Amino acid sequence: MKIAFIGYGNMANALVSSILTSKNIVLSSDIHIFHNKNKDAYELDKCKFLQSGQDCEDNFDIIFLCIKPKDIESAIKENSHIFLDNQTIVSVAAGITINSIKDLIQKNVLIARAMPNLCAIFNESITGLCMQNNMDDNTKDLVENIFKNIGYVRKINEDEMHSFTALYGSGPAYIMYFIESLIDCENFDSITDDEKVLLVLQLLNSTSKLLLTTKDISELRSKVTSKGGTTESAIKVLEENNFSEILKEAVQSARKKSVDLSK
Ligand SMILES: NC(=O)c1ccc[n+]([C@@H]2O[C@H](COP(=O)([O-])OP(=O)(O)OC[C@H]3O[C@@H](n4cnc5c(N)ncnc54)[C@H](OP(=O)(O)O)[C@@H]3O)[C@@H](O)[C@H]2O)c1
Missing domain, CATH: 1.10.3730.10 (ProC C-terminal domain-like)
Structure with a gap:
């Protein structure tokens, strides 16, 4: 299993730690992080750090979008070479709908949206999670478990995301x-x-x-x-x-x- 992150701020940090500390998910060498710092600003375990938009031979099973909503369009366009049909995309960007993400990626991907909160940084988040129905059960479990490692997870419908964001x-x-x-x-x-x-x-x-x-x-x-x-x-x-x-x-x-x- 190979996982990519686009954006490496607070939320990506918490999620990468969650993945690395849970057993049987993925090796650190199979996590690729596309960031937009000028030089090697990050050194974490053995994850691979790449400049956003940098060429990459690997095919990813899951791509996490951990950028601010305002940067999502440019970040997806910059990294369009890593998106493939049938991949799972997990977005934590507030307010960006599954349909908008699909339109930006322009591939036949499966999308999950998550709304964690600030307390994710010490594994006490409350996360609202919605996943497209056609995602297979193993992937759904995997995504849910990654968020469970950073706190409490409640599965919700996409139209409940706005209320969930406003309250939790x-x-x-x-x-x-x-x-x-x-x-x-x-x-x-x-x-x-x-x-x-x-x-x-x-x-x-x-x-x-x-x-x-x-x-x-x-x-x-x-x-x-x-x-x-x-x-x-x-x-x-x-x-x-x-x-x-x-x-x-x-x-x-x-x-x-x-x-x-x-x-
Ligand atoms: N933090 C929270 O409590 C929280 C809660 C719920 C949801 N979220 C959502 O999570 C997402 C990330 O939030 P965050 O708090 O982790 O933000 P953050 O700390 O600002 O991290 C975002 C990262 O994305 C990088 N970035 C910007 N454009 C990029 C590009 N084109 N390619 C690659 N990387 C790029 C930014 O780098 P620069 O700083 O150099 O621009 C920054 O390091 C947001 O969409 C937010 O809505 C956050």
């Missing part, structure tokens, strides 16, 4: 924004700014652990929100200011942007 792709940044805001809420004489960050992160960590063992989050929240207490007072302010509606509007805006980018 951009999700880490929403949580960061919330955490940043929470950190700024109070000041203490005896707690330094660095400690304040650590304490808020511990709050996030322990609350997620609690929620992973909880069936009904709203019920638990009601239980811990005592009538006339401090938490109730804070939640009332969030409700009065339409916190949930604002969040919904923000996620809808991300979904709309994903739809617009796919046109």
Whole structure:
């Protein structure tokens, strides 16, 4: 099995590591990476690093497209010599549809789209994965396993990609924004700014652990929100200011942007 990557940034790095650390997928010498740096900027194990567009005799079973959406057209054109009929193409480019990729490649290829998130870099991604039905079961399993090595995988339909991107792709940044805001809420004489960050992160960590063992989050929240207490007072302010509606509007805006980018 030979695998090629076009683009070697954050996402390709995580995926190459996933492939190399899992057994029985492929030897590092069978991974070719087409990048656009001027010189040998990368040295990783025994993978072969080639300049984007460079001649190559090898035939690849799977090609990963790990470039930014804006670069996808030029990167596919530059490397058109490596695309063949019946290959599997796996794209992580946000918002670029299977049909657009097919139009650009102009070969009879089978296409999978994946939407990982930032946490892929330490194998804690949530990845939305959709694969064309006519892909054979072994290839589907292989592609799914590569993404499982960088975290949790949920198979979805292509038309759900926009919602998945808006919620789980951009999700880490929403949580960061919330955490940043929470950190700024109070000041203490005896707690330094660095400690304040650590304490808020511990709050996030322990609350997620609690929620992973909880069936009904709203019920638990009601239980811990005592009538006339401090938490109730804070939640009332969030409700009065339409916190949930604002969040919904923000996620809808991300979904709309994903739809617009796919046109
Ligand atoms: N990072 C995330 O959290 C995340 C999450 C979900 C999906 N994605 C998707 O994953 C894709 C890659 O994201 P990333 O974060 O890995 O981006 P990245 O770190 O910027 O990596 C993209 C790489 O592609 C290279 N490149 C650009 N044009 C090229 C060409 N013609 N031939 C070969 N290489 C080329 C870039 O090189 P230069 O920097 O030199 O231009 C860069 O190293 C994007 O489409 C993004 O939508 C990313």
